[in-house]
Amino acid sequence: MINFAWPWFACLLPLPLLVFWLMKAKKNQHIVINASTLPYLANNVTGSTSRHRFSQILLIISWSLFILIMTRPQWLDAPIVQTSPSRDLLLAVDVSYSMQIKDMTLNGQSIQRLDMVKSYLQSFIKQRTGDRVGVILFADHAYLMIPFTQDLQATGQLLDEVNIGLAGKFTAIGEAITLAVKRTLHEQIKNKTLILLSDGRDTVNTISPIDAAGLAKASGLKIYTVGIGADPTEAESQSDLDETTLEQIAQITGGQYFRARSEQDLSEIYQQINLIEPLSLKTVTYQPYTELLIWPLSCLLIVIAMLLWGLRND
16 A cells, blocks of 8 residues: 655645746737748747647656655555563562571472572563563562563573572561552553562551552552461461451452462462453554655656756757
């Protein structure tokens, strides 16, 4: 399909007629001609008039071609539409001292809670193709470790370097939620999602987790909370997990609370979140085109050459 990138230049097409009308010559004056010269002039005028009309036609064609060039004609190919699932996810990870308790099992070996979380976050992030992922760490305070990015490989590498005590030893759940609200407040996304993983209760109290959840609801941020740790009745297991607060946070924001006691629980939780949280389809359309300037430009050069040849022979 032919398209004109700058079609407004077509408005200049009648410009020569306007100039001709404004510059129109005065009425013809009477001219006295000697009768003896009439046969010669008759032959001369006939040839001259013919060449003059031919030149006028060439000038009209050249001006039309010039305007056509200015409108920048293009040949549009079929549009290419690329649609991919796109979702913005913030992960808030508890790195307080209690996350070093070894009451989780991976491949038959007892490991720290944080190591278990990191292991499954790695596989979770790898499945986020087309999504943007951000990571918040919280202990004494909350910090944005990784802003929203689609570089999932770099995100996984940075997450692998997270250690216990990196942000202190306490648990600032309220701060983590508030920071997530701040980071997503001005993002142009429909589905704002935070997955918060913690094994304790808020022990900092700079802002109440419930108040922070209210802010999250007002900003449109949905929170899925995950309680980490085996049951306290099991060997080597301790728990200060405030499940009531985590459930309230999820309920206030329209999310859901999950309990992760084992490797299998974490795997099932991530699968459930994928099913619950709707995907936003990101559509990108490309319009391939080919410039057609070469054709009217070539014709214009030929017409100009014909005009110059005609002037030379006059």
